[in-house]
Amino acid sequence: MFNESIKGLAIKNNGIYIDATFGRGGHTQGILDQLGDDGKVIAFDQDITAIDYAQQYFNDARLEVIHSPFANMRTILSKKNQLGKINGILMDLGVSSPQLDNAERGFSFNAEGPLDMRMDQTVGISASEWLATTNETEIANVIYQFGEERRSRHIASAIKQFQAETPLETTLQLANIVASVVKTKKNKHPATRTFQAIRIFINQELEQLSDTLEQTLDILAPKGRLSIITFHSIEDRIVKQFIQKKSKQRQLPKGLPIMNNETEKMPLKDLGKSFASTKEIDNSRRSRSAILRIAEKTLIC
Ligand SMILES: C[S@@+](CC[C@H](N)C(=O)[O-])C[C@H]1O[C@@H](n2cnc3c(N)ncnc32)[C@H](O)[C@@H]1O
Structure with missing residues (x-):
């Protein structure tokens, strides 16, 4: 290719x-x-x-x-x-x-790091800030639209339940929340679609x-x-x-x-x-x- x-x-x-x-x-x-x-x-x-x-x-x-x-x-x-x-x-x-491999950038669901996901860290808000300030329906919509994730509503609900107790600030926190409501598929981490969706949204990839x-x-x-x-x-x-x-x-x-x-x-x-x-x-x-x-x-x- x-x-x-x-x-x-x-x-x-x-x-x-x-x-x-x-x-x-x-x-x-x-x-x-x-x-x-x-x-x-x-x-x-x-x-x-x-x-x-x-x-x-x-x-x-x-x-x-x-x-x-x-x-x-x-x-x-x-x-x-x-x-x-x-x-x-x-x-x-x-x-x-390099973006995926550096846990500090927050793109990877396999490595613990701050939940950032911005390609340009000089502008915009991190994924963690967005998830903290956005309502459940909007989160579900983003996960569905940009991740084609059928369990989007369950994931958004689990995110809000988690945030009611603890701030959601790291990649593994999010990966574990998703894994608690999405079944693991062969060769595919359950949080793949959710991470993709939030990343696309945070970086406005499709509009760009x-x-x-x-x-x-x-x-x-x-x-x-x-x-x-x-x-x-x-x-x-x-x-x-x-x-x-x-x-x-x-x-x-x-x-x-x-x-x-x-x-x-x-x-x-x-x-x-x-x-x-x-x-x-x-x-x-x-x-x-x-x-x-x-x-x-x-x-x-
Ligand atoms: C898949 S990598 C490209 C790898 C590259 N072809 C190489 O050979 O190393 C995508 C790169 O594009 C950048 N990128 C993605 N969307 C962008 C955008 N809207 N504007 C500018 N850069 C962007 C990312 O920051 C990342 O560094």
Whole structure:
């Protein structure tokens, strides 16, 4: 999937590419490796530890790293006079392994840490603060909507019962509350969906994604590529529907006398999707649900 996602960008020697989700820069490096001296990568990450990492370990004049949610992309590129000039945008969505592995960040239901879950700890409120200030119905709605968790109401009720006695402040407290009302499934921790839902909500991941997808049409140059890896079905649905909406002509009734130049011109061409290979899944269980989608901006706008 790594190789396919880079290949999907159809990298031009002197092109300008965006890595919207720098992480630890694996994809950025993959792009840099294929660029010539005049090429450029502009990388975004909203997690300051990713930016620190880039500054420490990436010493390449062709790379610019920006600490920002990717939803600010159009504004930032407009100030740089780069709208319509970007040859490809890569998004490798979700949390990074370092974020998951550092218990202090609060993303993991396997390790004790503060229940934070913010990718950008300089803004917003932590998961713990949100759970303390939100009513049961709203918590249940978030867990249902962003985690597709059928036991959402039971979980929200158990959270409120716990909070009536003790402040809910750590990852394992939450994991244990969920485990008390959700059955353990083979190979899946009972709190997987709940943690996913709260993380998506706290970081406004879906709003950011939808908003940024719309922006990409102003950002990409003609024939510029989108290469997007998602890790769960809710995210993938958003990417899939966006590409379909921007690439599929509406069906007109058969037999209408329509000239060629009157057919609807679509801004994107759908170049398909792919899944992780069995080898990749063996190496990383997380890639089980990964889907890569590629699209190309057409010449018409
Ligand atoms: C799956 S990791 C990317 C890993 C990266 N491709 C690599 O090779 O190391 C996702 C990264 O994107 C960042 N991220 C997620 N959503 C973001 C957003 N809306 N804006 C900016 N960065 C975001 C996370 O902080 C995380 O570092």
